[in-house]
Amino acid sequence: MFKGLSPIVYGGREVWPLIEGGKGVSATNHASSGAWAAAGGIGTVSAVNADSYDEDGNVIPQVYPQATRQERHEQLIRYAIDGASEQVRRAYEISGGKGAININVLWEMGGAQAVLEGVLERTRGMVAGVTCGAGMPYKLAEIAARFNVSYLPIVSSGRAFRALWKRSYHKVPELMAAVVYEDPWLAGGHNGLSNAEDPRQPQDPYPRVKELRDMMRKEGVSEDVPIVMAGGVWYLREWNDWIDNPELGKIAFQFGTRPLLTQESPIPQVWKDMLRTVEKGDVLLHKFSPTGFYSSAVKTPFLYDLMHRSERQIPFRKRGEMDGTVQLGDEGKARSFWVSPEDKRKAETWMREGHTEPLKTPDNTIVFVTPDKRDEIRKDQQDCMGCLSHCQFSSWKDHDDYTTGRLADPRSFCIQKTLQEIAHGEDPQDNLAFAGHSAYRFKTDPFYSNGYTPTVGELVERILTGD
Numbered sequence: 001m002f003k004g005l006s007p008i009v010y011g012g013r014e015v016w017p018l019i020e021g022g023k024g025v026s027a028t029n030h031a032s033s034g035a036w037a038a039a040g041g042i043g044t045v046s047a048v049n050a051d052s053y054d055e056d057g058n059v060i061p062q063v064y065p066q067a068t069r070q071e072r073h074e075q076l077i078r079y080a081i082d083g084a085s086e087q088v089r090r091a092y093e094i095s096g097g098k099g100a101i102n103i104n105v106l107w108e109m110g111g112a113q114a115v116l117e118g119v120l121e122r123t124r125g126m127v128a129g130v131t132c133g134a135g136m137p138y139k140l141a142e143i144a145a146r147f148n149v150s151y152l153p154i155v156s157s158g159r160a161f162r163a164l165w166k167r168s169y170h171k172v173p174e175l176m177a178a179v180v181y182e183d184p185w186l187a188g189g190h191n192g193l194s195n196a197e198d199p200r201q202p203q204d205p206y207p208r209v210k211e212l213r214d215m216m217r218k219e220g221v222s223e224d225v226p227i228v229m230a231g232g233v234w235y236l237r238e239w240n241d242w243i244d245n246p247e248l249g250k251i252a253f254q255f256g257t258r259p260l261l262t263q264e265s266p267i268p269q270v271w272k273d274m275l276r277t278v279e280k281g282d283v284l285l286h287k288f289s290p291t292g293f294y295s296s297a298v299k300t301p302f303l304y305d306l307m308h309r310s311e312r313q314i315p316f317r318k319r320g321e322m323d324g325t326v327q328l329g330d331e332g333k334a335r336s337f338w339v340s341p342e343d344k345r346k347a348e349t350w351m352r353e354g355h356t357e358p359l360k361t362p363d364n365t366i367v368f369v370t371p372d373k374r375d376e377i378r379k380d381q382q383d384c385m386g387c388l389s390h391c392q393f394s395s396w397k398d399h400d401d402y403t404t405g406r407l408a409d410p411r412s413f414c415i416q417k418t419l420q421e422i423a424h425g426e427d428p429q430d431n432l433a434f435a436g437h438s439a440y441r442f443k444t445d446p447f448y449s450n451g452y453t454p455t456v457g458e459l460v461e462r463i464l465t466g467d
Helices: 028-039 069-095 112-122 140-145 158-166 205-218 236-242 268-273 299-309 330-338 341-352 371-382 415-423 446-451 456-464
Strands: 007-011 013-015 018-020 044-045 098-104 129-133 152-153 179-182 189-191 227-230 252-256 283-286 294-298 312-317 357-360 364-369
Touching: 018 028, 018 456, 028 044, 028 069, 028 098, 028 456, 044 069, 069 098, 069 112, 098 112, 112 129, 112 140, 129 140, 129 179, 140 152, 152 158, 158 205, 158 268, 179 205, 205 227, 205 236, 236 252, 283 299, 299 312, 299 364, 312 341, 330 357, 341 364, 357 371
Parallel strands: 018 044, 018 252, 044 098, 098 129, 129 152, 152 179, 179 227, 227 252
Antiparallel strands: 007 013, 189 294, 283 294, 312 364, 357 364
16 A cells, blocks of 8 residues: 655745656746646756747747857857746746745756856745756855755765765755755666666666665765655655655655656657657667766667667778778778778678768777768757767867867767757657656556646646555
8 A cells, every 4th residue: 555655844845755857958847847846846947958938938049150169158058047047937936835946957068057056146035956967066065055045966876975975065964955866777868877887787776775875874964854766756656665764764756757748848749749659668778978978768760870870880090000901992081091801891881871971989980971961960060059068979168178179979969959959849759859767658557548648736646646
């Protein structure tokens, strides 16, 4: 029998320990997060390139006519602060004084600190807390203290938490409202897999969360600070053993994928329709993201193209560098590459299939693409607006000399472009469709049968029953 949840005190009021995951570029906005808070939970506005609106309520397109990447990056920061501030104001209004509103930022996004400070400055009294992951956000506690808001670090292991605590968070313990454990094998979007962990060997979250709680206790963190389980949470009855469990201490739950299919969810209808078709195993944990992190997304043609692109890859040498190598071709760029006879045969097969263009990677390999794909990759790299602190795809870095110093990597993609497109009506099959590994349950959960799409309020009510 499902035990049921008890409210917690957060942001000075009682709320349900249910947190809406703050999903990237415009996949959670004022409508969804305001409704989540109005239902008594903690709504989360995504502060990653959020939308702004004109006087008629239409989304203002984010365009970057500036000549240099640095200028485009400064424009991106302006868009981000304007958009997230507007989203928070609208969400706060919708919440009607119920629940709480958080904002979510990725520490690895370009200008993260400037964006976070700009938004918090403009929304004083409206934001209860900041969730932050995708990297090691050491400065999060210091920024939260300056604006007197709670902070909720996102970690994927007890070890990561300990590093953050020792370096920074122990100085501001009173504002750490919760620690979000984001399971690297179950959660959608970017995941915190370490080099010591195998992406193909999922680990049971229970011992990892117990280890996190043990680490928090060892460091003297208050028992009142909940751990938020994020990733793979669908039916709360499946987590019954976690609730009121003295080993784990106080537990809250974050829902990222499930709120995508609600009436208030801002994602386009074509994306919602696609989610109803996802089968078990259709979400792939992959490493194509220009951040360098693993991430989880639905296997669309966009993702398959990246998979096949990396499969069409061979190492190369310069002339005379290694005995036994032969020239890849007699004309064009092919003359510059010396490869093994076996790899030349592979490359000739790919080129006959239309993948005629060899592109160098930072790892002394070449991948083969069509002329059209080569032109698209080059244009996307040239149009870079600095949306990440470090970008493998374009070699951008958001400080110092503005370059990572490495060759731009054609095995990756422009994440800003594809996330903006999927969020604003383009076909999800042609873009990166982030989702958690439980997305297949839209197809099997009777709550969504016959094409039913609940309101956020109905979803929260359903979740609280254990279903």
